[in-house]
Structures are given as structure tokens and as C-alpha cells.
Amino acid sequence: EIVLTQSPGTLSLSPGERATLSCRASQSVSSSYLAWYQQKSGQAPRLLIYGASKRATGIPDRFSGRGSGTDFTLTISRLEPEDFAVYYCQQNGGSPWTFGQGTRVEIK
Amino acid sequence: QVQLVQSGPEVKKPGASVKVSCKASGYTFTTYGITWVRQAPGQGPEWMGWISAYNSDTNYAEKFQDRVTMTTDTSTSTAYMELKSLTSDDTAVYYCARAATISQTIWYHYGIDVWGHGTTVTVSS
Numbered sequence: 001e002i003v004l005t006q007s008p009g010t011l012s013l014s015p016g017e018r019a020t021l022s023c024r025a026s027q028s029v030s031s032s033y034l035a036w037y038q039q040k041s042g043q044a045p046r047l048l049i050y051g052a053s054k055r056a057t058g059i060p061d062r063f064s065g066r067g068s069g070t071d072f073t074l075t076i077s078r079l080e081p082e083d084f085a086v087y088y089c090q091q092n093g094g095s096p097w098t099f100g101q102g103t104r105v106e107i108k
Numbered sequence: 109q110v111q112l113v114q115s116g117p118e119v120k121k122p123g124a125s126v127k128v129s130c131k132a133s134g135y136t137f138t139t140y141g142i143t144w145v146r147q148a149p150g151q152g153p154e155w156m157g158w159i160s161a162y163n164s165d166t167n168y169a170e171k172f173q174d175r176v177t178m179t180t181d182t183s184t185s186t187a188y189m190e191l192k193s194l195t196s197d198d199t200a201v202y203y204c205a206r207a208a209t210i211s212q213t214i215w216y217h218y219g220i221d222v223w224g225h226g227t228t229v230t231v232s233s
Binding site: 032033035037039044045046047049050051054056057088090092095096097098099100101102 | 143145152153154155158167169170171203205207217218219220221223224225226
């Protein structure tokens with residue numbers, strides 16, 4: 001099983017600041033199968049990034065993803081009030097598909 | 109618009125089974141797969157398995173292999189997930205979601221792009 005470890009667990013930032021979230025895999029993951037999701041309380045996850053770096057439909061360009069192999073990053077260039085939420089990375093390059101434990105981005 | 113509409117909340121006793129439905133609309137059901145993900149209170153998402161709506165091939169997480177059955181009804185564009193032998197550890201929100209599309213027998217992955225609203229399953233004596 002591919003374990004995804006996200007860091008930090010919590011990120012305390014102010015609106016307008018830059019957020020950098022990390023996702024490290026226990027073994028190499030093809031970039032094609034690495035995605036990022038945003039989840040707000042009481043809602044289903046929302047796809048932000050797929051293929052490690054491709055924005056999903058309707059996702060603002062302040063969200064960007066990069067990485068390869070075992071190290072992936074999600075960057076939010078300038079935090080908007082609606083961006084404060086929990087973010088998960090996920091892989092489906094190997095079975096079982098797995099999610100990271102999440103990074104909470106909270107208002108400082 | 110593309111959407112997945114799930115069945116309503118369920119309350120079950122330990123040892124019982126639950127069957128959750130997920131009706132798709134707004135896209136060609138048979139050209140995508142459906143994945144099921146659950147989320148226990150305060151926890152992250154947990155993948156349960158995937159089914160092809162094209163040919164009903166399945167890929168279950170080993171953890172659920174003996175207890176879960178995923179099916180589809182292409183006549184109604186509906187996917188189902190049945191989980192047996194419930195325990196309190198199965199209390200969670202269960203999501204269906206669209207994942208992977210097939211073109212000329214090749215599956216393409218673009219993330220889990222459309223999610224249902226979730227079905228709360230509570231297991232309690």
C-alpha cells in the first residue's frame with residue numbers, strides 16, 4: 001500500500017498569504033495518478049488538481065500543483081477567505097487508492 | 109449538469125447490512141467508473157473500491173474485500189454499494205464519486221471529479 005504523508009498537519013495563515021502544502025509518498029507514484037482535494041466541513045471533497053499539476057474545471061489559477069516520484073506540492077498563491085479548509089492528496093497509481101491524512105489551512 | 113444523487117441516511121444494528129444507491133445524471137454513465145469512499149467522523153477519506161460502469165469490473169480495497177459488493181444498473185444509471193456485517197466502526201459518511209473514463213478500451217484518470225452529497229450510515233445497537 002502506498003502511504004501518503006502530508007505536512008504540515010495545520011497551517012495558520014492570513015488571507016493574501018501563500019500556502020505551501022506537501023505530500024510525500026512511501027513509494028514512487030506516477031504523476032498521472034496524483035490528485036489534490038479541498039474539503040469544507042459538512043461537504044464532499046472537491047477536486048482541485050489531477051495529474052499532479054492540472055487544474056480541474058473551474059479551479060482558480062491561484063491553485064497550482066507540482067512534483068514527481070515521491071514528493072508533491074500544492075500551492076495556493078494568495079489565500080482567499082473561501083480557501084480555509086482541509087486539503088487532501090490522493091493517489092490511484094496503485095491499489096488500494098489512498099489519501100493523505102490532510103492539511104488544515106486555518107485563519108491566523 | 110453532471111451530478112450524483114445518493115440515497116438517504118441509514119441507521120443499522122451491528123451485524124446488519126446496508127445498501128447505498130447513487131444515481132448519475134448529466135453524462136454517459138457507461139463511459140465512466142464509480143468509486144466509493146467513506147469518511148468516519150473527524151477522519152480523512154478512506155477508499156473502499158471502484159466499479160466500471162462499462163463492464164462491471166471491480167477493484168475492492170483488501171480491507172473490505174469480504175464484506176462489500178459494488179454493482180451498477182445501466183438501465184437506470186445507478187450504482188450501488190452494499191456493506192455486510194456492520195460494526196460501530198462502519199459508522200461514517202459514504203460517498204460515491206465518478207472516477208476514470210474509458211475510450212476505445214483504455215481507461216483515463218482525471219482525478220475523482222464528481223462527488224455525491226454523501227450518505228450517513230450509523231451503526232448502533
